[in-house]
Amino acid sequence: MTKIVVVGAGVIGLTTALELLKDPTNQVTIVAKQFPTDFEHSSVYTSPIAGANWLSFADDDDTFTQNIDKVGYKKYRELIKNAPEAGVTPRTDITYVTKEKFEAIYKGVKTLPWYCKGEFSKVVGFRELDPSEYNTSKIAYAYQINGLVVRTSYYMTYLINEMWKLSRGFETPSSRFSLRRGSVTKISDAYSLHHLGTADLVINCTGLLSRELEDIEIEEKRRIYPVRGIVFVAENTTGMKCNSFVDIFDPKYPDEKLYFMPRREGELIMGGVFQENEESKVVDPTFIVRMITRCKKYLSQYNWDDLKIVRTQVGYRPFREGGYRIERVGKVIHCYGVGAAGFQSSWGCAERVVGLVNQYKSKSKL
Ligand SMILES: Cc1cc2nc3c(=O)[nH]c(=O)nc-3n(C[C@H](O)[C@H](O)[C@H](O)COP(=O)(O)OP(=O)(O)OC[C@H]3O[C@@H](n4cnc5c(N)ncnc54)[C@H](O)[C@@H]3O)c2cc1C
Structure with a gap:
């Protein structure tokens, strides 16, 4: 049996632990400062704050991230079905490209992401919208895919339940799996935290807080940085049933975005911002005013009057210069730096970590 400690209970740590437990020769302990069932979350625990949907951010030539995100798309569609x-929840995901963005940034060239081109466009059900389906005075073009929305804390609790199910059939239900609340100052502290003795391997899924671990090299720490996001959670009285991303361009507020995800439970997730290295928790009260003005301008088909905002959430996307770190160094496997894509990339990242674990096991005859 191989004893593995996964440090971190965000979407990356939990998905990785679940995938590791599918191999009956692995025994997994998750150690984390915070779990999805905690009533209050700190902003540096990013996963509960996300929307979350699947709209891959990979560039056309970034097949590494594309392949990771393809795994996630297929997995979420399976979950929807089974x-x-x-x-x-399945949701049609519509992207509206504004005339300002089309002219100023795309220079009048219709620009589509990688998943709307080639073979994968059939998998995601890509379709260009007819101009009769949007406001042509403001929108240059629009397209849709068969998307989804994840109810984040609820989903992560589901992942934990799946792990308990997998640990059945062994001597005691907890023999292959355990959860421990704890904080490590060095990733190497985690070896002694396995519930059955010293761990053979440690997986580092600490997200943004990797930059605080004492045994991460200084150069590496410098590469990890936050990108602040703000999400308003409103009662969905707008009539919106599709995820909607409006590709805006406002030179006065270049880090402001406009996207929506209607959840099954009646909440509307409204985002947001993309503010590099911004760590404040303070939300500018004029931001929501600008957002509603943009809603009325670009998405006038919905009702934006008397919208009731029930919660404001601030989170920090765990970015890393150079992209995801999925790498084994000795007996530690790092998996962090997934930025704005932790949910969509989680299954593909976990698959890669399992590959590294298996390589290590066969090499060291574990
Ligand atoms: C506003 C917003 C919207 C987003 N929308 C989307 C979206 O639509 N789709 C999408 O795919 N992604 C989205 N994201 C990005 C996504 O939320 C992140 O990429 C993802 O949550 C990162 O997950 P993680 O597991 O790496 O980190 P986290 O969720 O931060 O988890 C880190 C875990 O490590 C633990 N930990 C940290 N340090 C230690 C330590 N020293 N000792 C013990 N435990 C430790 C923490 O307690 C926590 O359990 C969004 C993010 C934001 C902020």
């Missing part, structure tokens, strides 16, 4: 209790 596990309604997972908290993943």
Whole structure:
């Protein structure tokens, strides 16, 4: 048996632990400062704050991230079909490209992401919208895919339940799996935290807080940085049923975005911002005013009057210069730096970590 400690209970740590437990020769302990069932989350625990949907951010030539995101797309569609209790809801995902963005940034050239081109466009059900389907005075073009929305804390609790299910059939239910609340100052502290003795391997899934671990090299720490996001959670009285991303361009507020995800439970997730190295928790009160003005301008088909905002959430996307770190160094496998894509990339990242674990096991005859 191989004893593995996964440090971190965000979407990356939990998905990785679940995938590791599918191999009956692995025994997994998750150690984390915070779990999805905690009533209050700190902003540096990013996963509960996300929307979350699948709209891959990979560039056309970034097949590494594309392949990771393809795994996630297929997995979420499977969950929609076979596990309604997972908290993943199908949603048509529409992208509206504004005339300002089309002219100023795309220079009048219709620009589509990688998943709307080639073979994968059939998998995601890509379709260009007819101009009769949007406001042609403001929108240059629009397209849709068969998307989804994840109810984040609920979904992560589902992942934990799946792990308990997998640990059945062994001597005691907890013999292959355990959860421990704890904080490590060095990743190497985690070896002694396995519930059955010293761990053979440690997986580092600490997200943004990797930059605080004492045994991460200084150069590496410098590469990890936050990108602040703000999400308003409103009662969905707008009539919106599709995820909607409006590709805006406002030179006065270049880090402001406009996207929506209607959740099954009646909440509307409204985002947001993309503010590099911004760590404040303070939300500018004029931001929501600008957002509603943009809603009325670009998405006038919905009702934006008397919208009731029930919660404001601030989170920090765990970015890393150079992209995801999925790498084994000795007996530690790092998996962090997934930025704005932790949910969509989680299954593909976990698959890669399992590959590294298996390589290590066969090399060291574990
Ligand atoms: C506003 C917003 C919207 C987003 N929308 C989307 C979206 O639509 N789709 C999408 O795919 N992604 C989205 N994201 C990005 C996504 O949320 C992140 O990429 C993802 O949550 C990162 O997950 P993680 O597991 O790496 O980190 P985290 O969720 O931050 O988890 C880190 C874990 O490590 C633990 N930990 C940290 N340090 C230690 C330590 N020293 N000792 C013990 N435990 C430790 C923490 O307690 C926590 O359990 C969004 C993010 C934001 C902020």
